[in-house]
Amino acid sequence: MKVMVLVKANADSEAGNMPSEEILTEMGAFNEKLSQAGVMLAGEGLHPTSKGKRVACEGQKRIVTDGPFAETKELLAGFWMWQVESMEEALDWAKQSPFQEGELELRPVFEAEDFGDEFTPELREQEEALAARNSLRSATVQPYLFFGGTCEEALEFYKQAVGATVDCLMRFSECPDPFPEGMLQEGFENKVMHAQFRVGQMSLMGSDGCNDTAPFSGFRLALSVATQADAERTFNALAKGGQVDMPLEKTFFSPCYGQLTDQFGVGWMVMVPGEPG
Incomplete structure (x- = not known):
């Protein structure tokens, strides 16, 4: 379950x-500690309400009020979004917070099943599509x-020509x-399996590939996403009409x-990044 933790001002x-x-x-x-435990999804501090605004909705009318706002104890100074198994777990984490004064308010986030029959299959599909689009914005x-x-x-040429810097390099050996037997050309054991390098503000990746049967003629786009579900959904969408x-x-x-070539001939690598070594 998701729990929003509201930090009172x-x-x-x-x-x-x-x-x-x-x-x-x-x-x-x-x-x-929250991040390592897989609990923290997001968390931010908020500027004081003197920098904020409120929008009151009265039918089609919108009334804007500039901060600061009264009743300090009812205002917010920050928030977390946690992924936990239960409210009890969320409470255990809240009790470990380093705050020496003030108040934390814990509120469960509505899940799809909380809406019952009112949340129709059409609405559920719309919500899932929106969540998928939002998730891919971090790709x-x-x-x-x-x-x-x-x-x-x-790589040596790019170092001299455009000041490239190599962040990592790994050989097939x-x-x-x-x-698999026969996959790697004989004599390629010491060739570059994977390299990551930068030219100016751009990060690129490269490899020798498994053989030298064809000259350099193109590239793939490496798409990194947050979760396996994102990878599967995106991989299947890109592969439609391709291979x-x-x-x-x-x-x-x-x-x-995984790797695929889309219907327009563009090669893709879709992946969830591994834990850094």
């Missing part, structure tokens, strides 16, 4: 007084270049998983990874 937060370094350090450690797309055996030479080059599966670098 106090005189200091409404005055715009920033918390001390000690409190910020403790809050950072608490947020890190990233990077060009993935294949050099057919000359990746290392290309360093791969922890064995390759699956490698079905989604677990690899040593990703819990869900």
Whole structure:
């Protein structure tokens, strides 16, 4: 279940007084603990209400009121969104917060099943489609270049020509998983299996591929998404009318990874990023 934790304002937060370094350090450690436990989905502090506005709705009429607002104890200074098993678990976490004063309010978030028969299949489908679109807004797309055996030479060239910097480089011989027999061309063991490099503000990825039978002629787009469900939904959508080059599966670098060529001939790698080593 999702629980929103509302952090109530106090005189200091409404005055715009920033918390001390000690409190910020403790809050950072608490947020890190929440994140590592898979509990924290989001969390932010809010400016005082002197910087806010309220919009009152009266039929078609909208009335805007500038802050600050009265009744400090009813105002908010921040929030978290937590994913927990129960309200009891949420309470356990709330009790561990580093706040020395003030109040936290815990509110369960409505789930689809809470709406009963009023939440029709059509409305459910609309909600799921909206959630899918919102989820993909955090996705990233990077060009993935294949050099057919000359990746290392290309990286050295780009370093000199455009000041490229190489963030990581892994050779086929360093791969922890064995390759299917015949997949890797003989003599390619020390070639580049994967590299990540930057040119200016752009991050790119590259590889020698598994052989040198064809010259460099194109690229794939590497699409990274947050969850396996996002990967499956996006992979299937992109593959419609195209072809699956490698079905989604677990690899040593990703819990869900696959390759496809879409109906327009663009190659894609769809993946959920693995945990950093």
